[in-house]
Amino acid sequence: MDRDIATVRGNEDRMIVEGAPDSPTLRYVREQLTAEHVRWLAGLGITGTVFEDILFCHGTLERDDEYLLHEVSEAGVVPRSTDDLVARLDLLAQPVLLCGHDQTAATVWLPGGRLIVNPGSVGLPAFEDDVPCPHVMQAGRPHARYSVVWRGGAG
Ligand SMILES: [Mn+2]
Structure with a gap:
């Protein structure tokens, strides 16, 4: 604050x-x-921007209790498909999107160059949830996670 x-x-x-x-x-x-x-x-x-070209949200752009990079169903948790991600994010002006909520660190490059980063969790490496149906998310290690995103450039 x-x-x-x-x-x-x-x-x-x-x-x-x-x-x-x-x-x-x-x-x-x-x-x-x-x-x-x-x-x-x-x-x-529910969303914010930094440096004009980085958009961030907690879950997805529409919901704070939905994972962007994973799909949850009665069959289990699977990575969201590239086609689904492209369709969801196609109209965004920002080339970089930061997300969270599933507590698992990931970096995803989409066709066309959009970057999605989930920095992971500092303090919750595993949890159970009942939304949208019972499931478990696990980072696989107990360590705090964070991400540093920087612009590449010449030199
Ligand atoms: Mn959350």
Whole structure:
């Protein structure tokens, strides 16, 4: 908040703002937050941009509780197809998209040159979820993940 770092609202942030029923996680987080923190969370958008050409979201551009890079069904979790990603992102002006929510680090280059980066999770390397159906996501290692994205150039 103090540094005014570009930030988007995640699904857990929304649940805090909307007063979702307590879970052990939400109870712990709510105990750490002041009313000012909650007002700040309430003002966050579902997407944001930095440097004009980098778009970011928590889940997908439309939903904070959907994975962009994975599809979840009763059959399991599979990587979203390149065709599906291209169709979803075709009209975006920004060549770089950052996403999260599934907590698994990934870098995906789409035909045409668009880059999608999921930086992974600092503190949640594995979890179970019931949305849209019961499944497990695992980074495979307990270490904190983050990404550094920079522009290439001559020299
Ligand atoms: Mn999330």
